[in-house]
Amino acid sequence: MGKYILKRFLHGLLSAFVVVAIVMIMIYSMLDRNLIFAADNVYRNLGNNQKTVYQYRKWQEYGYINLLTYTDYLKMLAREGEIDQETREKAASIAKKEENDSELVAEYVAKFKEYCAEEGYTVQRLNAIMASPKKYASGGQQQLFAYRDRPLSSRLVGYVTGLIKVDNIHTVEEMEDEERGLTFTLHDPVYGGEKFAPAIIGNGTYHKYLLYFDHRFPFIHQNLVTLNLGKSYAVNAGIDVFETMNKPQGAYVTRTVHYPTGHVEESADDLHTAVYVEGSLEGNQVNIDRFVDEYTSVTTEKAGLSKVGYSFKIGIIAVLLSYLLGIPLGILMALYKDKLLDKICTFYIIFIIAVPSLAYIFLFKAIGGKLGFPTTFDMDSSSALMYVLPVISLALPSIGNLMKWLRRFMIDQMNSDYVKFARSGGLSEGEIFRKHILKNAAIPIIHGIPAGVLGALVGAIITERVYVVPGAGNLLTVAIGVRDNGVIVGVTLFYAILSVVSIILGDVLMGMVDPRISYTSKSR
């Protein structure tokens, strides 16, 4: 069994990566890449050469191309020790036009071009644009850079290999080797150094705290292995997609925080999330007052749930509600077939299936509003009433769906031969019903449970939009709207893996309930 599940999972994972590859082809090579500047104010305000360079820089950020500027190339040479600092500075100052370059510059420009030709880059030199003989036009400075399209294979391999990051003491490049290392402490300095709280603190790692305890569930946390679904550019600038989905939202929660310098203040900073930012201590008085090293970037503690958190909370209540109502109603429909109850429920099912979901969600919003339930979601309010309408809107269609299928399966079972045989064998109707019909009819229903529960993580687009829930359902549409390629790819992978896992879990659950189903040929 375990082997079978592992095989299925690996197979599914492969499918998920193929999906990611298809999505990458779609968004990187089929979409017009100029569209990302449609709502970009910086782009609009730049002029001439600077605009072109900005364009290429953005394309690199969004993952379309690899960009190599001439200055970067010289820096690379300097790092390799081929040229010294002085030559580098001299060689970097290219002239307004190519033919005016000094001898030294021309030599290195030629080298740069040669290097680019080897690596498959296309070199682009933009001559200076002058407003007057002495004065540059706005953004008209001369530019020299090279670019090449990122091939799908390298993009995909880079994405997949970067998915899981294991932090180690050599992650941070700019640090003396003797400073690197791990410390284990029994008294976490975040709590003032007196309270018993074990923690592993790294130096040279990306995260400062690799393992720590705090007051939030599940109380022990780690930063050693992190999931990296890709960076967001527009939706949540510079933040990983996984974090975007899981970061708490809402109002700040302030506590007394003991900073490493001894500074104590009321703040929402969560020191356990500190990560390394190069040069963040220099000239930044706020950081100098608080931190002793360059692990200065911390996230803040907030009162609300994350995007996925809200979606899941609403979704899981809706799933529970729909099973609690849908199963008994479906059974009753089958028991009293063609009676009044069956007719009313059939009418409801037709209504739910045929009427556009948008229409009935608005209908329930209008009715709920009249009854006095809050129709918009407020993160800062602690009232449970605001969950009522979104949960009902989500549960209603799945109740209808469950009723429809359970009734169908039960009636099919009732007409089958073994039921007639059981009846002729003298079993009571109740016994037949409980022990035979219900058990058999429930098997396909059980198959759908994991999909329902995991599907709650994804969120619901219309419901969340109509009730202004800060959930995850909108993430994909928002990302498509602002062309945030990182988020699109990350969310697609997340959805694909969820669907793969839920189908496997459904099969496993079905195999556990029904002993006739076996996934391995040996046990037959």
Next chain:
Amino acid sequence: MENELRDLSAYGLSDEELFAHIDHNELESEKITAPRYSYWRSVFRVFFRNKVNIFILAVLFFIIIFTYLYPTLVEYDRFGNLMDPSAKHLTPQAAIEKFGFSIHWIFGTGAAGGSTFDAIWNGSRISVSLALICAAINMTIGVLLGAVWGFSKKFDLIMTEVYNILGNIPYLLLISVLMLIFSPTFWTMVLAFTVTGWIGIAYFIRTQVIIIRDREYNLASRCLGTPITRIATKNILPFMTSVIVTYAAVEIPSYISYEVFLSYIGMGLTETTLGRMIYEAESAMVTPGWGFEFWTPVAVASIITVTLYVTGQNLGDASDPRTHM
């Protein structure tokens, strides 16, 4: 009946007159004297036996007239009253008061001062056409490929993988990418709905074919040497008719719903469709007195989808030969 013996001689008939010898006719004995059975005639007999269906068909007839005939007869100008601020956001009563009674004003006016009634039917023409065309394409491809998929074991291996992959691509992403690559026109929308839309139908048909394929009567038929195409068309397809009709009944309204959904999240067509009307009137819904603008397209969309769904479901029920008794 009472059994009494009669004396035939009392009638005064000869033996030849009383008894005539009739030969055994080989040809006649081969004929079966059952009433002629026509499948589709029985389907419609069962369908019209239910009085609800006649009512539903009447509603469907009205919808078709209004969606296809009405827009060709009535000139609709969306921005006809754009310059007249007093014509905007009128309730039906106010509109009738202002313009005099005519069918155009029974639903009031919209944000641009145009008639909501005309807009709804213009919009539903596009929405219903979209649904019918997409359903026709997807059902054709899906049923044909699904049948092959169910029969061929080699094809099954490949198609199952294709299904696993295509089924995981977010539908929303696919549609929006296509809408961005091409312009958001009617035919782009058709392409977006049909590019992967057939695979779900094909998978469903495949499962049905596999169930019926290995039934005893098909096994027997194969043993007797019936070619596979004949098994497919004569033994399996009739079984599938009701399943296909029932599936189509769910499919057609679902495209209308999906179009409404796409318009609502801002990825729909630029032309006036039912979905776009709902999207544009969303802000009017919360404004007191303007709610009518929002609810009329919602109500009409719901009536259209419910009618199509119920017609299809009942036709599906009627096309199942087991109900023809």
